[in-house]
Amino acid sequence: MSEIEIYPVPKDLAAKAHMDAAGYEAARKAARETPDAYWSNAAKRLDWMTFPTKIKDVSFNKADFRIKWFEDGVLNVSANCIDRHLPARKDEVAIIWEGDEPTDSEHVTYGQLHDRVSRLSNVLKSSGVKKGDRVTIYMPMIPEAAYAMLACARIGAVHSVIFGGFSPDSIAGRIEDCQSTFVITANEGCRGGKRVPLKANVDKALEKVSVEKVLVLRHTDTATPMAEGRDIDWQTAVDAASPDCPPEPMGAEDPLFILYTSGSTGKPKGVLHTTGGYLLWASWTHEHVFDYRAGEVFWCTADVGWVTGHSYAVYGPLANAATTLFFEGIPNYPTVSRFWDVVDKHKVNIFYTAPTAIRALMKDGDDPVKSSSRASLRLLGTVGEPINPEAWRWYHEVVGNGKLPIVDTWWQTETGGILISPLPGATDLKPGSATKPLPGIELEIVDADGQVLEGVTEGNLCITDSWPGQMRTVYGDDARFFETYFSTYKGKYFTGDGCRRDEDGYYWITGRVDDVINVSGHRMGTAEVESALVLHHDVAEAAVVGFPHDIKGQGIYAYVTLNADVMPSEELRRALIAQVRNEIGPIAAPDVIQWAPALPKTRSGKIMRRILRKIAENEIGALGDTSTLADPSVVDDLVKNRAAAK
Ligand code: 6R9
Numbered sequence: 109m110s111e112i113e114i115y116p117v118p119k120d121l122a123a124k125a126h127m128d129a130a131g132y133e134a135a136r137k138a139a140r141e142t143p144d145a146y147w148s149n150a151a152k153r154l155d156w157m158t159f160p161t162k163i164k165d166v167s168f169n170k171a172d173f174r175i176k177w178f179e180d181g182v183l184n185v186s187a188n189c190i191d192r193h194l195p196a197r198k199d200e201v202a203i204i205w206e207g208d209e210p211t212d213s214e215h216v217t218y219g220q221l222h223d224r225v226s227r228l229s230n231v232l233k234s235s236g237v238k239k240g241d242r243v244t245i246y247m248p249m250i251p252e253a254a255y256a257m258l259a260c261a262r263i264g265a266v267h268s269v270i271f272g273g274f275s276p277d278s279i280a281g282r283i284e285d286c287q288s289t290f291v292i293t294a295n296e297g298c299r300g301g302k303r304v305p306l307k308a309n310v311d312k313a314l315e316k317v318s319v320e321k322v323l324v325l326r327h328t329d330t331a332t333p334m335a336e337g338r339d340i341d342w343q344t345a346v347d348a349a350s351p352d353c354p355p356e357p358m359g360a361e362d363p364l365f366i367l368y369t370s371g372s373t374g375k376p377k378g379v380l381h382t383t384g385g386y387l388l389w390a391s392w393t394h395e396h397v398f399d400y401r402a403g404e405v406f407w408c409t410a411d412v413g414w415v416t417g418h419s420y421a422v423y424g425p426l427a428n429a430a431t432t433l434f435f436e437g438i439p440n441y442p443t444v445s446r447f448w449d450v451v452d453k454h455k456v457n458i459f460y461t462a463p464t465a466i467r468a469l470m471k472d473g474d475d476p477v478k479s480s481s482r483a484s485l486r487l488l489g490t491v492g493e494p495i496n497p498e499a500w501r502w503y504h505e506v507v508g509n510g511k512l513p514i515v516d517t518w519w520q521t522e523t524g525g526i527l528i529s530p531l532p533g534a535t536d537l538k539p540g541s542a543t544k545p546l547p548g549i550e551l552e553i554v555d556a557d558g559q560v561l562e563g564v565t566e567g568n569l570c571i572t573d574s575w576p577g578q579m580r581t582v583y584g585d586d587a588r589f590f591e592t593y594f595s596t597y598k599g600k601y602f603t604g605d606g607c608r609r610d611e612d613g614y615y616w617i618t619g620r621v622d623d624v625i626n627v628s629g630h631r632m633g634t635a636e637v638e639s640a641l642v643l644h645h646d647v648a649e650a651a652v653v654g655f656p657h658d659i660k661g662q663g664i665y666a667y668v669t670l671n672a673d674v675m676p677s678e679e680l681r682r683a684l685i686a687q688v689r690n691e692i693g694p695i696a697a698p699d700v701i702q703w704a705p706a707l708p709k710t711r712s713g714k715i716m717r718r719i720l721r722k723i724a725e726n727e728i729g730a731l732g733d734t735s736t737l738a739d740p741s742v743v744d745d746l747v748k749n750r751a752a753a754k
Contacts, residue, residue, distance in 0.1 A: 458488075655700070
């Protein structure tokens with residue numbers, strides 16, 4: 109790896125930054141040696157109704173397993189993101205919305221945000237939503253999505269945001285899992301000139317599960333059928349509601365939200381985050397990792413349907429009184445210059461996106477970037493998947509004019525916020541490395557047996573101690589929480605990621621080591637896609653693996669065994685893809701389907717995914733040991749027919 113060059117911290121940046129190299133080392137030491145004092149002090153950044161006296165109470169061991177932070181503290185997330193900023197910043201912009209069409213945009217001040225969230229909170233209350241109730245949010249990337257989240261937080265309801273790209277079946281499954289009684293949606297969303305039928309999807313989902321009320325925003329002109337007695341018109345309701353809604357006092361460990369994410373087995377897990385620790389982590393990391401300064405415009409391109417949208421489009425920036433930009437559209441509509449045009453239009457200072465977007469834009473060359481000024485930009489960031497050094501350099505050189513630092517931020521839905529990342533004023537950069545852990549993050553790399561590996565090494569990434577933003581449980585299933593994350597390596601949180609540590613102690617995430625595929629920065633469980641495929645009556649068996657994809661990072665490769673009397677056909681291939689889109693959503697559609705007369709299995713009947721991965725990757729020469737297979741000829745057949753797969 110000696111060809112990887114180093115980009116030192118610019119001197120002027122180090123001098124101005126929230127944390128320089130010495131500050132970072134001191135914070136690491138303090139968080140490690142005196143965590144209670146360190147985090148109690150950090151907690152002062154939030155506005156508490158009762159300041160906590162109990163700071164950290166954690167054990168990762170089975171016998172006394174618990175994760176609690178700031179347990180006796182009382183606060184409200186919405187008051188922290190809105191009310192406390194009003195005296196100084198009532199007329200400053202909280203949210204800039206940029207619509208799908210370049211002609212559509214809106215500025216929402218903190219004063220307006222307060223009015224709108226308070227009214228909406230009263231609508232929820234008068235519709236019967238109580239503290240602790242679960243509210244499902246299925247919205248486009250518009251300010252009303254943030255109002256909905258903040259209104260839930262204001263009254264103590266627990267939101268579960270579902271990405272607009274998920275199907276009716278996925279919505280139904282998630283509503284059922286957390287027994288949500290209230291849905292907030294919009295008639296339609298707009299993406300790349302096309303309409304997304306959000307309300308129609310909700311209606312379909314509600315043929316399978318029932319809820320009490322659905323609040324419907326009319327975001328476009330398209331007429332929407334409303335179900336009498338169930339559906340409420342957003343505008344009518346908020347117009348009639350009082351703009352006064354005192355924030356509910358919440359315990360620091362009261363739930364704030366559930367967010368469903370894919371794992372290696374079973375259906376998606378409801379990752380539960382709580383109030384105090386999560387908000388502290390979102391706010392602390394937003395300020396330090398992006399070196400955020402008052403008055404700056406911060407643009408995280410992630411949708412609120414993903415954790416990145418929760419922590420860095422909504423909670424982190426708003427807790428820090430930033431201006432956060434919401435973009436409803438896509439990077440290449442109406443032109444491939446759109447991102448950079450939006451940067452210029454709204455004078456964006458900090459820009460945070462996914463490597464998949466960078467790789468896609470890179471294919472169109474430098475001109476669409478260079479047609480913009482980007483003079484307002486000060487810092488760039490990436491998240492969601494490993495960034496290849498080539499894409500990193502393009503981002504730095506072309507988008508950042510060779511000047512702007514890039515923070516490559518590693519984290520997960522489960523971690524609540526960023527855990528491994530450069531700090532712009534403290535950390536020299538290496539393209540492709542998320543660099544070093546933040547203060548309070550204690551990493552270990554272990555081998556398959558859990559043996560701790562020291563120094564320069566590669567293995568499985570674990571975290572040995574808690575941090576405030578850590579998830580607290582899988583909703584409704586404490587046992588699954590412990591089993592999934594803390595049972596593989598005793599006393600440690602296992603991330604599911606592989607990782608390398610280099611001679612400078614820098615961390616390089618190598619990707620998932622479990623059966624999770626990272627498609628364009630979105631997590632898909634292979635088991636979920638397989639279950640969707642085998643629901644088709646012609647399918648006997650399916651095995652799904654990831655394979656390298658130029659733009660998406662990883663693509664979805666499905667091996668499908670048909671029932672004995674069924675012949676493969678183009679029609680069937682399309683039907684299977686449609687099946688997956690219907691069951692999960694378009695993001696889960698397989699890129700390649702290979703008809704497999706049989707799957708390689710061990711004598712005990714276990715599918716050998718290692719071999720399927722190699723074939724999908726076209727690493728035919730590296731299939732490894734196939735002698736434990738029940739029938740090695742199955743592999744020859746798959747290799748022979750690989751070229752025909754599409
Ligand atoms: C925030 C988010 C988590 C998984 C994670 C890892 C991958 C995220 C990364 C990265 C390399 C980075 N990942 N950031 N890999 N470098 N900077 O993406 O959450 O959707 O839960 O995905 O994404 O594999 O385990 P989530």
